[in-house]
Amino acid sequence: MFTYYLDLALRSLKRNKVLTALMVIAIAVGIGASMTTLTVMHLLSGDPVPTRSGTLFYPQVDGNPTPGDFKQPLDVMDYQSAVDLWGAHRADAQTLVVDSPVRLSAPGVNLPTLMPSMLSTTSDFFPMFDVPFRYGSGWSADDDARHARVAVISDDLNHKLFGGRDSVGQVLRLRDTDVRIVGVLRPWRPSPVFYTVAGGRFANGDTADFYGKTQDVFTPFFTGLELNDGNFQQFTCWHMPERPGHLQNSPCAWVRLWVQLGDAGKVAAYKQFLDGYAAQQAALGRIVRPQNTRLRSLMQWLDYNGVVPGDVRLQTWLAFAFLAICLFNMIGLLLAKFLRRSGEIGVRRALGASRGAVFAQCLVEAGLVGLIGGIGGLGLTLLGLWLVRRQPVAYADLAHLDVSMFVATFVTAIAASLLAGVLPAFRASRVAPGLQLKTL
């Protein structure tokens, strides 16, 4: 029966080519626009560490001695609080994170000096965030303690400097210090670069830069602080630091701490520990609002920072409004098309076709329009994503169609056109056979 309906649908669509083309174009454009924005949305609002995100938490204490009207604690911590909390080792794993631009050259490599971004972090960083290695590995807790002169580099930098070969053991010069490479990462592109996200609430939706590439060099936390001293940037300061760029024991917030906590009991215990620490520091007079601590999970932290750029969200709404108008249009045109064939439907009904059969036949026709529109929509989605990739935004290179969005394109197209077809098909199935036959 289905093939018969399909045949009828094809004949009917061929009869009025202009109307069919209008419907197909409307669906294709609507689908293309909404799937392009939805794909971008899907990429930007995803989970950057799917394997671990449930166990990663971002502790905050309110280090600001003059908080004024700010209700929330500062987005990042001052040096002392961060190092104290890290040094207590109360979580399953914990890591300090701070990034800074660093002058880099490689002796023996004939390239001009580079100015990549360096992440100073601690040994737990790599296992905690499930960072993939191509060669070598991260460093040990012992290296952290010894301020060892070691580094891990990104796949990008390894290609740029060493043509992608195993560069473990090679020496890099970071500013004026030589460090030995102990590990090379595989291509790693968490989206967003979640561990340095902060301050999103002040960005007015301009958050595209959270989706850039990761840092190119990773060094042990204290090593990095020593070798790049004077080049660190504060998140904010409540007084001018004595020496700009040197922020240890300065009145500034600039260090981030991440902790891994395996279960709800540990989360509660860590929150208690955090409160205890803040209270103790308040007693020492260093913190004025000890009750103002937070322990947000990774996804809560991203949500709090509103990481998906405001423009992307607006585009998504706009695209779906567009699709909705296209569907309205299609309902009207299908209604016109089906009711114009009232005579034909009347004959079929008189010859014994049930209302359900007429309804099904009309829906098959609507679904067929959706399928053709979906193919066109897929093309337009690919075109749309290509246009996104050409935009100078940090997430441009991420904009590719994955399998789930590929399937979603067709599902949406067919579902949308079936939805649009229900009302016209219902009206068509109510056509009274007698009345139509009389007018023939």
Added chain:
Amino acid sequence: MQLRPILSTLRHHKLTSILLTLQVAFTCAIVCNVVFMVAKRVERASVATGIVENELSVIHSSGIEKNENKQARNQADLAALRAIPGVTSVAAVSYSLPLNHNSSSRGVCPDQASLQRAMQQRSADGTSCMTPSIYDGTPGLIDTLGLHLVAGRRFQPDDYVVGMGHTPAVAIISSALARRLYPNQSALGKDMYLGHSVIRVVGIVETLLRPSLRDPGTEGDSMLWPQLPDLSGVTYLLRSAPGDRRRVLEAAEAALLKVSASRLIDPRRVQTYTQIRHDYFQRDTTMIGLLVASASGLLFVTALGIAGLANFWVQQRWRSIGIRRAVGATRGDILRYFQGENFLIVGAGIVLGGVLAVLLNLLLMAHYELPRLPLWYLPIGAAVLWVLGQLSVLSPARRAARVPPVAAMRSA
């Protein structure tokens, strides 16, 4: 024109008429808001900086050795840049320039009392204190930027201090800041209070935009300090004829590397001011393009819908039209009939659309900090949709008008 026959026909096609009305209504609501967003973005992206953007080029140099005399380096660099043919004026700043995102700001108060209040409550909120952006720079910055001094004097050689650690005794402020800091009085000669220092206003420039436009209403709050840049990184400004800028930048890069080869010049920070403005408003330009495309797409789809349905109705009523013609209706009557019908449907859609537009605007205001939609957008949106409706119905209506009276005798 007779409305009775139109209304009674529409009663017979309730469903299709309602659908078309709704489509027009949604289109009207969305297009009004989209056009409003476009207008807002265009307004944002065309803000005046107060400087001669089309004559300026910028080059940033960094990574120079720690124990170098930065003042001597700046002098040597500036001399080398000044020697480039075509360059009429040069200046060095630490990093802040209009629209380049690198802002440095301090809280300033118009008098001692507000400073005390602000210190007490640890926030400038509710006091008459402001946090304007600070531009430092070498002598000649005002003329290099092409700023228009409306009152007071330029800086004199003994006004200058070295580096961000020192606060100068005088400043030149923008007229926007002058108006906000000292409403209804002349700011010239007034003392501004910042923490432990006092700075006297010796000049006022007409317009000087901030490096970033985050807080609405304060975009023009800025001041120039006679403070020489003294960081390892430095930004040089070159003024030349607009067409010379590419060549000047290339020459500048070569000249700087000749002075000292160990420095780093990031190619992304060798830019004409046109590029800086373009980069700053990149997001807005993209969004304007997208918004315009989607608004025209929506109007197009709606026009297609109207034309498609009208076409269908003409075919459906072929015989009735013939009968009307046979009993004496002129072609004009038929044409006007379809136009009137369209006018009514689109009119109903517009009324509903106006209400929806305001509702949608309220929703957007809650989520995207969009201002209120000015109500005069609604009649314009209505007029556009009416014209669009009439244009799309024109061809089907003319086809209807050509139906011969004899059609009444033939079967459809």
